[in-house]
Amino acid sequence: MHLNMIYLASRSPRRAELLQQIGVEFIILPSDTDETPLLNEQSETYVLRLAAEKAQACYDVLIAKSAPIYPVLAADTTVSLDGKILGKPQNDDEAFQMLSSMSGRCHEVHTGIAVATHEGVKVAISTTQVEMTKLSDETILAYIATGEPRDKAGAYGIQGLAGALIKRIEGSYSGVMGLPIYETSQLLFQAGIRIL
DSSP, X not given: OOTTEEEEOOOOHHHHHHHHHTTOEEEEOOOOOOOOOOTTOOHHHHHHHHHHXXXXXXXXXXXXXXXXXXXXXXXXXXXXXXXXXXXXXXXHHHHHHHHHHHTTSEEEEEEEEEEEETTXXXXXXXXXXXXEOOOOHHHHHHHHHTTTTTTXXXXXXXXXXXXXXXXXXXXXXXXXXTOOHHHHHHHHHHTTOOOO
């Protein structure tokens, strides 16, 4: 039995890279949880709820299939501007609106993480302040043309080209990428997964 084996309830290549960085072995077990925010749901509550639901859903699948049981790690990331949740853009127009609204301003990136074991689901949250430089329409359109904003909360990926558009962050860089390493390590440790 692997001492450091977990299930990752995500298809995100960034989350996979971050787990590899801290030496955790994992099996990808994506969750197909409905990501629609509830009416008037705060962004912090939203990411914690989704992470917990994803982790529990995948854990339930393992039990139902009588599969080997390891802790299940799930995460959800959202961008919040003026208290409004900015999810993944549905199209290029929506990506343009999101990036324009964040131009020259600070926004928050919330990542909720959850680990499901036989003892239940434990959750944690990482919140990072991100300041984006002032963006011209030309810069936004050029960035959208790269295809990078698709499938990313807030229509940007800090680990890609958008890193050049971020003036300053206060908090967790890995949290903005989608998996805050410190909080993740703490939750995994509680589930019996040692990093160091």
